[in-house]
Amino acid sequence: xxxxxxxxxxxxxxFDGDRKEMMQRAVDAGVQRxxxxxxxxxxxxxxxxxxxxxxxxxxxxMGLHPTHVKENYKEELVQVEEWLSKRKFYAVGEIxxxxxxxxxxxxxxxxxxxxxxxLAKKHGLPIVIxxxxxxxxxxxxxxxxxGDGLFGIFHCFTGTLExxxxxxxxxxxxxIGGVATxxxxxxxxxxxxxxxxxxxLETDSPYLAPVPYRGKRNExxxxxxxxEKLSDIxxxxxxxxxxxxxxxxxxxxxx
Numbered sequence: 256x257x258x259x260x261x262x263x264x265x266x267x268x269x270f271d272g273d274r275k276e277m278m279q280r281a282v283d284a285g286v287q288r289x290x291x292x293x294x295x296x297x298x299x300x301x302x303x304x305x306x307x308x309x310x311x312x313x314x315x316x317m318g319l320h321p322t323h324v325k326e327n328y329k330e331e332l333v334q335v336e337e338w339l340s341k342r343k344f345y346a347v348g349e350i351x352x353x354x355x356x357x358x359x360x361x362x363x364x365x366x367x368x369x370x371x372x373x374l375a376k377k378h379g380l381p382i383v384i385x386x387x388x389x390x391x392x393x394x395x396x397x398x399x400x401x402g403d404g405l406f407g408i409f410h411c412f413t414g415t416l417e418x419x420x421x422x423x424x425x426x427x428x429x430x431i432g433g434v435a436t437x438x439x440x441x442x443x444x445x446x447x448x449x450x451x452x453x454x455x456l457e458t459d460s461p462y463l464a465p466v467p468y469r470g471k472r473n474e475x476x477x478x479x480x481x482x483e484k485l486s487d488i489x490x491x492x493x494x495x496x497x498x499x500x501x502x503x504x505x506x507x508x509x510x
C-alpha cells in the first residue's frame with residue numbers, strides 16, 4: 256500500500272529536532288511520496304537539502320505563498336521564475352490568496368496568484384492553491400484563467416459542496432487532510448457526494464493535525480487518521496482509498 260502526502264512542509268523548523276525520526280515514522284506508516292510546497296526564497300535551500308537526503312521520496316514545488324506576499328513580492332516572483340527555468344519541480348505552489356491574517360496586500364496577492372498561474376501554464380505544471388477566507392477572490396481569478404493548462408490541487412479544501420464542485424470544474428483535485436476529522440470541519444458531511452477520483456490526501460504538516468492529535472504538531476505519519484476517516488465516509492477499505500488517491504496524485508504531478 257502506497258500512501259501519498261500531497262502537501263507537507265517537512266523542511267519546517269518544527270521538525271529540526273527530530274526530522275529523521277519523523278520521516279521514519281511516516282515511512283513505517285506507509286507514506287512513500289511527499290510533495291513539498293514552497294513558502295518563499297528563505298526556505299529554498301532547506302527544501303533542496305531535504306530532497307538531497309530523500310531523493311526517492313521527496314518531490315518539490317516552487318512558488319510564493321500568499322501570506323509571504325509583501326513589498327518585495329516582485330523580487331520573490333523573479334526567483335520563482337528563475338528556479339522553474341533551471342530545474343525540475345512538480346508544481347507551482349503553494350499559491351493563492353489569504354485574507355485571514357491581513358488584507359493589506361490583497362492586490363499584490365492577486366497579482367502574484369495570476370502571475371504564478373501563468374508560469375505554471377508556461378511550464379506545463381499543476382498549481383497548488385492556498386485559500387483562506389478568499390473563495391470568491393480565488394474563483395474570480397480561476398474563472399479568468401480557466402481552460403487548457405489550468406489544473407492542480409485545491410489544498411486544504413474547507414468549502415461547501417457547491418464550492419467543491421466549482422473547484423473541480425476548474426480542473427482541481429481537492430486536498431483533504433486533518434480538517435475532515437474535526438467535529439466542526441463540516442466537509443465530512445458531504446464528501447461522500449464527491450467522487451473519490453477528485454480527492455487527494457495531505458497533512459499540511461506541521462499544521463492542522465487530525466483528531467486525536469489536534470492542537471499538536473502534525474506530521475506525515477498522521478495521514479493514517481485521514482485515511483481512516485475517508486474509509487468511513489466512503490465505505491471503502493483503507494487500501495482502496497490509499498490506492499485511488501495516490502493514482503489521483505500521479506495524474507496531477509505526472510509521476
